[in-house]
Amino acid sequence: MGKTVLVIGGGGREHAIVDAISRSPQVEKIYCAPGNAGIALQAECVAIKDTDVEALKAFAVEKGVDLTVVGPEVSLAAGVADAFRAAGLRIYGPGKAAATIEASKDFAKALMAKYNVPTAAYRTFDKYEEALEYVKKGSFPVVLKYDGLAAGKGVVIPETLEEADATLKDMLLDDCFGHGKVVVEEFLTGPEFSFMCFVNGKEVYPMELSQDHKRAYEGDKGPNTGGMGAYSPLPFITPADYEEAMEKVMKPVAAAMVAEGCPFTGTLYGGLMKTADGVKVIEFNCRFGDPETEVVLPRLESDIYDVFSAIADGTAMPELKWSEKATMGFVMASKGYPGSYEKGFAIKGLDTLPEGVRVFHMGTKSAADGFVTAGGRVLMVVASGKDLKEAHDKALAAVESIECENLFYRRDIGWRVM
Ligand code: AMP
Numbered sequence: 001m002g003k004t005v006l007v008i009g010g011g012g013r014e015h016a017i018v019d020a021i022s023r024s025p026q027v028e029k030i031y032c033a034p035g036n037a038g039i040a041l042q043a044e045c046v047a048i049k050d051t052d053v054e055a056l057k058a059f060a061v062e063k064g065v066d067l068t069v070v071g072p073e074v075s076l077a078a079g080v081a082d083a084f085r086a087a088g089l090r091i092y093g094p095g096k097a098a099a100t101i102e103a104s105k106d107f108a109k110a111l112m113a114k115y116n117v118p119t120a121a122y123r124t125f126d127k128y129e130e131a132l133e134y135v136k137k138g139s140f141p142v143v144l145k146y147d148g149l150a151a152g153k154g155v156v157i158p159e160t161l162e163e164a165d166a167t168l169k170d171m172l173l174d175d176c177f178g179h180g181k182v183v184v185e186e187f188l189t190g191p192e193f194s195f196m197c198f199v200n201g202k203e204v205y206p207m208e209l210s211q212d213h214k215r216a217y218e219g220d221k222g223p224n225t226g227g228m229g230a231y232s233p234l235p236f237i238t239p240a241d242y243e244e245a246m247e248k249v250m251k252p253v254a255a256a257m258v259a260e261g262c263p264f265t266g267t268l269y270g271g272l273m274k275t276a277d278g279v280k281v282i283e284f285n286c287r288f289g290d291p292e293t294e295v296v297l298p299r300l301e302s303d304i305y306d307v308f309s310a311i312a313d314g315t316a317m318p319e320l321k322w323s324e325k326a327t328m329g330f331v332m333a334s335k336g337y338p339g340s341y342e343k344g345f346a347i348k349g350l351d352t353l354p355e356g357v358r359v360f361h362m363g364t365k366s367a368a369d370g371f372v373t374a375g376g377r378v379l380m381v382v383a384s385g386k387d388l389k390e391a392h393d394k395a396l397a398a399v400e401s402i403e404c405e406n407l408f409y410r411r412d413i414g415w416r417v418m
């Protein structure tokens with residue numbers, strides 16, 4: 001009998017995961033909780049919140065789900081993987097303890113310091129006065145990271161002491177993000193890249209590299225966002241850089257998590273930077289990146305059900321085969337994002353996109369005659385091509401053919417390699 005899979009989450013990343021699973025000949029039925037209007041084209045969406053661990057577990061039991069795949073960090077931090085495993089249910093994703101590598105910047109920094117994993121120099125503070133004293137003695141820009149999940153908004157890079165002071169007040173006195181600590185970090189420069197690996201304990205199986213574009217506007221200007229576009233592969237990462245990332249970062253960190261008694265299982269995401277002094281870690285995530293997943297998984301030719309199963313069960317990993325083709329994706333976001341924005345604008349032109357173009361829904365809703373906008377990031381349009389230039393031109397042409405009066409996008413995705 002065909003397999004039944006449950007995917008937890010409801011954004012572009014989960015749409016890409018559902019899309020990859022739908023290519024598995026073994027899989028007969030895909031559920032997605034809560035999913036979204038676009039995911040509903042490829043899976044049955046169920047109205048369960050991604051942090052409602054008990055309801056998710058009950059659903060998996062009721063439907064005889066063979067394997068659950070977790071998208072968002074909030075679900076992992078809520079302990080969904082622990083709860084499923086304790087109930088004898090197969091699940092792809094780390095438990096709460098291992099998810100701390102993303103949930104706590106301080107934990108991640110201390111782990112890297114202890115195991116000599118290259119990263120920016122840092123100090124952690126929970127007192128505003130001490131943090132301010134330290135920042136006064138250092139140089140600018142300085143990197144301030146709130147120690148906790150802050151939906152991508154927990155990192156501020158002040159250029160001046162006044163700005164740094166205001167941020168430290170927000171983070172430590174006014175508790176705008178919660179009550180916690182701040183990591184003060186040295187500012188590094190160089191191109192960033194995303195290295196996602198399938199990890200099971202000490203076993204590390206690399207995915208193809210990708211690069212996100214975090215700033216809202218062209219020329220890498222404007223506020224940080226959840227990501228405005230991505231592409232894969234990365235021609236500026238040499239085989240030596242790759243080797244360094246694997247041997248000095250990804251493998252040692254997986255081994256360190258085992259040594260610390262919180263072995264990692266699932267997708268370990270290294271947010272890395274190629275600096276003049278070598279590859280350094282900017283951050284770790286305990287899950288697939290968004291929007292990186294939308295350009296990486298379309299390149300996976302192996303049966304992803306077998307890949308997820310091997311990690312979930314701790315059995316032999318099948319060979320990972322990747323397409324030689326390049327992929328590039330443009331995010332279409334609501335005007336005003338990442339600030340406030342309006343919703344409910346009709347989106348036209350999604351049915352007439354050319355071969356080789358995929359649309360992943362990030363924030364849409366179904367309406368009487370199609371889809372309407374329903375989030376900050378709305379769609380990600382991904383094309384593949386023989387090289388990045390071809391993928392870029394195809395994806396951009398597709399984006400331009402989509403009509404919606406309240407969407408904007410960056411035309412310069414992939415500028416570094418064009
Ligand atoms: P994070 O949430 O840790 O990924 O930080 C968000 C963004 O802030 C990163 O993608 C970088 O562009 C930037 N950033 C974080 N840490 C540093 C650093 N130490 N030096 C320079 N930029 C950084």
Ligand code: GLY
Nearest residue numbers: 212227289290291
């Ligand atoms: N693209 C960055 C992230 O997923 O956190």
